[in-house]
Amino acid sequence: MILLNTRPVERAHSLTQIFIHDDIEVIELPLLELTALPYSADLAQLYRQLSDTQVIVVVSPTAVDVGMQYLQASQIEMSSLANVQWIAVGQATAQRLKDYGISASIPEVETSEGMLQLPILQNLALRQVAFWRGLGGRQFMMESLQQQGIHILNFVLYQRRCPQTAIEQFQQLSSRLQTTIEPVYVCISSEASWLNWMKLCENNPEILSKCQYLTLGERLTQLLQHQQITGVQQLESLNPQSIRNFLLKQKGTA
Incomplete structure (x- = not known):
């Protein structure tokens, strides 16, 4: 299982660290730069x-x-x-x-x-x-x-804005994301981060469609669903432990 941690750099660390002893690979890919x-x-x-x-x-x-x-x-x-x-x-x-x-x-x-x-x-x-x-x-x-x-x-x-480093990192990751058989989860915490993710994927629609999305709140969840995105799971909190519990549950039932 792969988790793309898309939180801004200053907020990503706590989410990454909580998976340090789990068999889940966390890749930091900040979609927003403030x-x-x-x-x-x-x-x-x-x-x-x-x-x-x-x-x-x-x-x-x-x-x-x-x-x-x-x-x-x-x-x-x-x-x-x-x-x-x-x-x-x-x-x-x-x-x-x-x-x-x-x-x-x-x-x-x-x-x-x-x-x-x-x-x-x-x-x-x-x-x-x-x-x-x-x-x-x-x-x-x-x-x-x-x-x-x-x-x-x-x-x-x-x-x-979308960091330039994210654009470069996505280009390096894209071939792996296209071919991996592991489930890939993407944390989407705002409409702005979703728009940036879609922009990154515009030349790789198969990546956009194969990923699973963890969306914060009902309105953001509905936004993705209205765009015919499947595999959307709604989060009620960005608390790292809550996200960890959810992914470990998914891993156990995979």
């Missing part, structure tokens, strides 16, 4: 509105680091945000916020849908929510809140 966008006048204007914001949604550890860096650049004291409630998309993001002394709510399912179910966002008096995010991310969640009449402060702090 790079900060420059601090700008538009961001400075958004930061000045944060004190009137009730909730800040933070979607990744990178968003925490860049967001805090630019908060300091805006000369805004954390004390002015004392009444703000924070939402982290998952455990890793919550831990990074904790490093800055911030306690955050975390959804049971680490997706936009999971966050929308949090009681904080069910508050009928909610007026304004800020998003610390990457370019192109969390559109569904922001649109859902806007439809409820909530004003969105849209902090685009970084961009996501």
Whole structure:
């Protein structure tokens, strides 16, 4: 059994390490690379509105680091945000916020849908929510809140792209992935990573169709199914132990 660990470099290690004593080969193939966008006048204007914001949604550890860096650049004291409630998309993001002394709510399912179910966002008096995010991310969640009449402060702090190293590594792997008789599982944690995977496979459709996909959350699972992708298994969490338990179960029943 082969697992393609497609998490960004800074988040891949814990998933790789948990399989170290198992008969499962883990190949790190990051499909997303996160790079900060420059601090700008538009961001400075958004930061000045944060004190009137009730909730800040933070979607990744990178968003925490860049967001805090630019908060300091805006000369805004954390004390002015004392009444703000924070939402982290998952455990890793919550831990990074904790490093800055911030306690955050975390959804049971680490997706936009999971966050929308949090009681904080069910508050009928909610007026304004800020998003610390990457370019192109969390559109569904922001649109859902806007439809409820909530004003969105849209902090685009970084961009996501497919690393050049992944393109080169996939070219080296492609012949093996085409010919192996072992089951190949691919971790797909976002729509952006899925689009990058499809781009890598555009000249190797047989690889796209033969792999099994571990998808995070219902909406991402449905996206693949609507594209006639078979072999899709839905994850409720990116917790490495949960993924390990799932794959060991599959290996035992293969």
